[in-house]
Amino acid sequence: MRIPVSWLAEHLELPEETSAESLAEAFVRIGLEVEEVTHLTPITGPLVVGRVAEVEELTGFKKPIRYCRVEVGKSDAGEELFRGIVCGATNFSAGSLVVVALPGAVLPGGFEISERKTYGRVSEGMICSVRELGIGEDHEGILVLPPGSADPGADAGEIVGLDDSVIELSITPDRGYCFSVRGLARELSNALDVPFGDPANRSIPDDDRPSRTVRLDDETACSRFVFRRLTGVDPTAPTPWWMRRRLALAGIRSISLPVDVTNYVMLELGQPLHAWDALKLDGDVVVRRASAGETLVTLDDVHRELDPDDIVICDDSGPVSLAGVMGGASTEIGQDSNDILLEAANWDPASIARMIRRHRLPSEAGKRFERGVDPAVAAVAVERAARLLVEYGEATIAAGRTDVGEPVPPAPVTMPLALPDRIAGVRYERGVTVQRLTQIGCRIEVGTSEEGVGVVTATPPTWRPDLTQPADLVEEVLRLEGYHTIPSVLPAAPAGAGLDQAQLRERAVSRALAHDGYVEVLPFPFTGEETFEAFGLGEDDPRRNALRAANALEAERSLISTTLLPGLLEALQRNLSRGRRDLALFHIGQVVLPGKEQQVVPELGVRQRPSEEELAELYAALPAQPKHVGVVLAGQRERSGWWGAGRQAGWADAIQAARLVADTAGVTLSVSTGNNPPWHPGRCAELLVDDTVVGYAGELHPKVVEALELPKRTCAMELDLDALPLSESRPAPRVSSYPPVRLDVALVVDEEVSAAELTDALRSGGGELIEEIRLFDVFTGEQLGEGKKSLAFALQLRAPDRTLTQQEASEVREAAVAAAHERVGATLRG
CATH class of the missing domain: 2.40.50.140 (Nucleic acid-binding proteins)
Structure with missing residues (x-):
């Protein structure tokens, strides 16, 4: 919000030497964010x-x-x-x-x-x-x-007024009262301890006769509605310069006297107003929710379909205004309108917020209504605007004023008198709590609890709907006393505390992947149904059973992801769009896996620590949230250069990333052929630990690549890190000082036999003396026979306590080949 300093100073007794910068510092000191201080540029010369x-x-x-x-x-x-x-x-x-x-x-x-x-x-x-x-x-x-x-x-x-300055503030959602000169001047009064003149402190003449009959059919939608009628208004009367100047400095364009007056009062008191052409209203006025199928043409000449959740103001012809958001074209003030109704109302903030987003109609009025407007100021705002129109628009205030509805008064909040001291760790002077709460407008009662502890009961003012619990009162005391008075003391770290084994493993895995050339990303954790469609997931796939966020940042991506791949692939797409072609990305994060019947999460209060039973109920209702690790690869895994041609990333690199994770975690990972969307069914590996599937790796399905506009042969791996066994004590690896023996063996097997199966067979047959097995060649040809292939492996043998003889090495080789023949029918290639 932009506000001229001269307008604020009108309601405060400020010392003459007070500068705009000192006012901005005062705002910051009490917790308001100042965006900019602008001094009107002085003009030199005549x-x-x-x-x-x-x-x-x-x-x-x-x-x-x-x-x-x-x-x-x-x-x-x-x-x-x-x-x-x-x-x-x-x-x-x-x-x-x-x-x-x-x-x-x-x-x-x-x-x-x-x-x-x-x-x-x-x-x-x-x-x-x-x-x-x-x-x-x-x-x-x-x-x-x-x-x-x-x-x-x-x-x-x-x-x-070229000697003025403008302060621009960013108002947080809980401080809607600061969207007015009245609210900001009160805040400065509290910060600087100077007298404050409330612009809402104006007399209102008693007049019980209604200027128009108004009926509130939904009092939760509208708690107060005020009408005041003016006749003989000159719609062509010019807006006084002082008002136009203040509106201009606040960023609002002057339009006409009636519109300028309503905008001026809104900025001054925080109460949005709406002006109606009284002669265009047909019959009595009714405030209600819209009915299905109703429509309304708003002031911007847009034909809008109304939602049953919309609040509308109606006459005998139907809806004539979208309450708190935009008026209807049928009752618009025109060039010849001289009989007008001024309206001030108090609307349900949540309903207004939904209406603004539903109809995409943000406005200065809606900004205030969705944060909460002081219901007590409605009649004052109407009277203030009416008197301005009398003074500058030759209007006459008609007899009678409509004022219907009874806003719910703020509920009192009780807290211990010493609570602010305890929370801040500061011993404030006696009476500070009562003084500060009184300054913000609370009615205070001091007493003693049953335990003999001093307590204060504060009834918040009508303009502070955000004060609902003791923590809110504590915040008011602390910010007005100054956050800078609270000492910054680092708590002492207890001996022996640190990362647990799971956190140490996660950090080690992250470092290992980064060392291997992967770049960590932090992708968006939400996804949409269209992503699951692009992945080719079946209707019964458990990954489709995702929780929907109640207040999602993006409507089309409101599902909490059950897999890391959507976010990783989106990060891949973003990097590709910025010209990066060779990519290897990874992320370690939680996924949310709700059961078929998700339990209702209980709502726990904040007044005291929940009981063990309440905590147990809370944890039982939460869905499973395992930590996964995922990688995606595209382009070249090994760059080309003067040293030679590069190598395209492939399914084997994705599997190797999984092996790297397993090795770092200290577990043995086995690989077998798998089939799980969105991976290619012929190039998908199932990752197992102790015969339990912990993830998948390989090349993505061509249809998935096409749907997501990814590079050909894009690969990915996702593994459940929490599913890996966690060992409290991991023995240090034994390093042999004796030389290794290297042997090669080429075996012929059926085409359906995987390299992983053959590797496992060789390792089981060779025993502990086999240190490493590496596949270095795959060959197919007519000489092998139909349906056959040849796999060549390099075996590295080593004993921990001696140098192996040639005879021992040969025996290990023969045992390994025999085991491969027995398990998968492998034969030595001649």
Whole structure:
């Protein structure tokens, strides 16, 4: 929110030397985030008020051009001084008061004004717009000052307020009351301990006669509704300059007097208002939820289908306004509207938030309603706007005021008097808690609990719906006392505490993958149904049974992922779109695997620690959340260069990543042929530990690659890290100092026999003396026979206590071949 410093100072007794920077520091000190402090750029040189004496329309140009004779003051002899100025704006006429920059003036941005010839005339200055003066963004026309506001030749800088500053703040969702001058000035009053004049402290005349009959059919949707009727309004009356200036500095464009007044009061008091053409309303007014099939044409001329959750204001013709979001076109204030109704209401914040997002209609009013508006200020806001229209729009306030609904008063909150001290670890002075809670508007009662402990009961003010529990009151005391007064003390680390075995294993796996050339990513943990469709998962696949987030960041990706692959492949796609072609990414993270019948998670309070029974019930209701490790590969695994051709990443690299994880975790991983979407059925490996499937690795199915627009032969691996056995004590590996013996063996097997099966057979037959088995060649040909293939392995043998003899090595080789023949029918290749 942008707010001029002069507007804030109007409601505070600030010392004269107070600067905008000191106010910004005060905001930050009490927990409000300041985005920027902007000082209006001073204009050097002559900037004066001018009166347009004559206007000559120049013809023969593509756009309107006018040559104006402008009175800019008087000479020493008392004669009127005139300047001829060329101007392209058309929103003024003879007699208008304008701001003139004379030759020698320098406008914001270093724009120097000089006398120059243009459009066939000599222009002796410039008539300025709001944007050219640096006090707003309106550039549709020049700035016209109200009649009689100044004499020609007067200093315009003082009149337009070029000595002001603007503070822009980022308001958090829990502090909706700060979307107003009233709320921000109160915060500064608390921070600086200066007197505060509440702009809502205005008298309201008693008038029980309704100006229009209003019925609230849904009091949860609308807790208060106020109408005030005005007649004889001059819709063409100009908005006073002081109001236009404040609106411009706050970032709101001036439109017309009725609209400007409602916007001004909204900024001042935080209560959005809506102006109706009273003559266009048909019958009584009803506030209710929309019915299925109802429609409404809103002020932006869009035909909108209403949802049964929408709150609407209706007359006898049906819905005429989308409550709190946008009015209807049928009751819009027009150029000839002189009989209007001013409306102020208090709407259900959650309903307004849903309506804004459903209809995609964000607005300044909706921003306030969805955070909560003070229900007590509705009548004051209407009266304030009505009196401004009487003063500047020649309106007459009609007899009667409609005021229906009874807002629920804030519930009192009780807490121990010493709770802020205990939470902050600071011993505050006696009476600080009561003082600070009183400052924010709470009604305070101090007493003693049954245990003899001093307690304070605070009834929050109507503008603070966020104060609902003791923690909220503690926060108010701490922030107003100053967070800087709370010492920063690091807690002592207890001896013996540190990472547990599972955390150490996760860290080791992460380092091992990074050392092997993989780059860690942190992908988005949510996915959508279309991803499961692209993966080719069947309807009964358990991975489809995903939990849906109640308030998802993206509607199309609202499922909590049951696998790491969607996020990893999305990260792969993003890198590919940025020109990276050779990629090896990994991620270690939790997935959520709910059961077929997910239990309802109990809601536990925060006033005290849950009991062991409540915690047990909570943990029992949570779905399984195992930690997985996943990798994806695309492009070259080994780069090409002057040293030779590179090597494309393949299914074997994905399997090797799984073996690396298993080796790092200290478990033995076995591999067999698998079939699990989204992997290619012929190039998918099933990863097993102790005959239990812990994951899959291999090349993705071509249809998946095509659907996700991935490079051909993209590979992936996903493994359940928590499913790997965790050993509390891992013995150090034994390193033999004796030389190894290397032997090669080529075996012929049936084509359906996998290399993993043959490797396991050789290892089981060779025994403990086999240190390593590596496949280095695969051959097929007519000489082997139909349906046969040859696999060549390099065997490395080593004994821990001696040098192996040739005879021992041969015996190990023969035993390994015999075991392979017995288990998979392998024969030595001749």
